[in-house]
Each structure stands twice: as C-alpha cells, then as structure tokens.
Amino acid sequence: MTIAPILLVEDDFLIRTMLATYLRLRGGFTVIEAETAPDALAVIDAQDDIAILLTDIRVPGELDGSGIAARARRKWPDLPVVYVSGYAKAPGGSTPEGKRDSYIAKPYEPSTVLKRVRFILGQA
Template sequence: MGYSMHRKVLLVEDETIVRLIGSDALSDAGYEVVEAGSADEAIRILEAIGEVQVLFTDIRMPGSMNGLELAKLVHDRWPTIKILLTSGDTFPPKDVIPDDGQFLPKPYKIETLAQKVDDLLSR
C-alpha cells in the first residue's frame, strides 16, 4: 500500500458534488487526494504541502484565476507536477495546455478519470 502514498492528486473544482465524486473515484483507484475549491486555495495548499504528482483542475472557476491560468502557474513553479484539465464548455487546444498536459471533457466517466491520471503518471 506504500506505493499510493507517492501518488498524490490535487483536485481543484468549485462544485462540491463534482469534487466529491472525483475525489472518491481517485481514492478508490489508490490515489491520495487533496481537494481545493478554487485556484487560490490550490496555490495555498501547494505552498503548504509541496509536491503533488498530478493537478486535476476544472477550467472554469471563480476567483483570481481559472484552471488554465492555474495550470500555467503550477507548471512554472512546480514543473514536475503533471497537468489534467477538465471542462464541460471550454475545450482548450492542446498547445495551450502546459507541459504535455491532458484534457478530459465533462461529463467524464470515473473510470476514465482514473485511467487518465494513470496515463499521465506512466509517462
């Protein structure tokens, strides 16, 4: 079980229900999940706990920056963190997602979410 401790996902989603579903799915898949309700909260968490392996963030969020801006900032400050973005209405072209990050359109299947995170970490 020690392996999953090295697999920490920061899940950033302003809708509580969606965040809980994603968190449960990732926990069931063996990931340690840290949750944030906004980009600002996500940055505070990263500053406090340091590295996570994957940032999984919704693009459209309230606060000082959206998920895409958060992804760029995280990539600049913590370049080893893999990026996974999601949205139901904003579909960014591949070249605007930092560092070969991935995009998962909403609504997504929970199995697909875990698979995407696995894929990112196996690169």
Template sequence: MSLTQPLSVFKVLVVEDDEILRMCTANVVADAGFMTVEAANADEAIAILESCSDIALVFTDIQMPGSMDGLGLAQTVHDRWPAIKIILVSGRVELSERDRPVNSRYFQKPFAMKQMIEGLQDMIRSAEVQPVQSLDSRQDKFR
C-alpha cells in the same frame, strides 16, 4: 517506465468549485488508489501547493471563480512546479494541445470515470515524481 511505487503514495490535488463534483471526483481518485487533497478554487490550490511539496498531479476544472480560472492555475503550476502533472476538465471550453501547458491532458465533460482514472494512472506512470513521505491518511481535506 513501469510504476515502481504503489499509487497510494502519490497525492492528487482535486480543484473544483462545485462541492459535490469535487467530493465525487476526490472519491473516485481515492478509490483509484491515490491520496487526495481538495481545493475549491485556484487560490486555495496555490496555497496548498506552496505548503505541500508532495503533490504529484493537479486535476482541475477550467471554469472557476476567483483570481484565476483552471487554465490560469494550470499555467501557474506548470511555471512554478514543472514536475507536477496536470489534468484539465471542462464541460464548456474546448482546448487544443497548444492552448494548455506542456505535458498536461484535457478531458471534455462528461467523461467516463474509467477514462479519467486511466489518464491519472498513465500520467503518474510516465512522471518522474517523488512519492509522498507519509501514508497517514488516504484523504486530506483543505479547509
């Protein structure tokens, strides 16, 4: 399936508890042409997902404080919003395909930014997702 919409119409939710890593990842995602939204933990991510119907992909770290870790978030996203694609990353946890939700991907930290960007683009291209309705801003911040 070819990508018929420009990448800039797709929103990626970046979930990372480390502020610097979250900002860097969001910047790379934005530089790759996607709109970004940021969350510091799974609880913030769920609140964003409940209020925004236009998230195409969730990019989440696995180790996070709060009511659930990134793997729990990924499973919740898969159960509640099955059309949203998921990328999981970790520097400490090894995941097999059976350990993660269907149609998700896993990257071991450290990973090459090119690899991550290609993974995002490939998942968006293979997804039957709806683009966002507004292009007011390339980067939304959740506070």
C-alpha cells in the same frame, strides 16, 4: 513507492467529492481537494510535491485552470495537468493523449479520469 497527492480543483461540490472519492477508493490515491483558485494556490504553496493537477478550466477566483497550472509549474516545471471542463475548449497546446497536458470533456465517467491518471503516472 509513494506517489505524491493529486490536487483536484473543482468548484462543483458533487463532482469534486464524487471524483475524489473514486480516485481514493478505486485508484488508491491521496487526493487534496480545492474549490477555488485561492484554495488551489494555498495547497500549491503548502505542498512539497503534487503528482498531477486535475483542474476545471473555469473556477472561482482571479485565475482559471490554466492560470493555476502556470502557478503550479513555477514550483514543479514538469507537473502533468489534466483539464476537465464542460464549458471551454482545451487550452492551446494540450493533447488528449499527452503525459504533460491533457483534456477531458464533461460529462465524463470517473473511470476515464482514473485511466488518464494511471497512464500519466505510468501505471497503465
């Protein structure tokens, strides 16, 4: 079974690169990286499918992580979103253990994100 790529939206180069590499090497996932909201929207427009959106809440561009998620859900209504942030609280209605929306506070261990992704995809 082929799993659609993960879209990782993170403006901090080191965090984005580290997490993407970890998810690729330890999780075996395809990860598409986006630095800004416009980058993320371009990926959303170009992709046929996304397994999960991992997004910082604060990203450069007109939209924040919640806005990016809303745009992605116009295309994929049931898309799971994992919000990661050290600056903002989880968006209203998200639950840490949910399969649709969840929140991970920075700083985090990459293994925490991988566990959450596997849980959401039913690989736990």
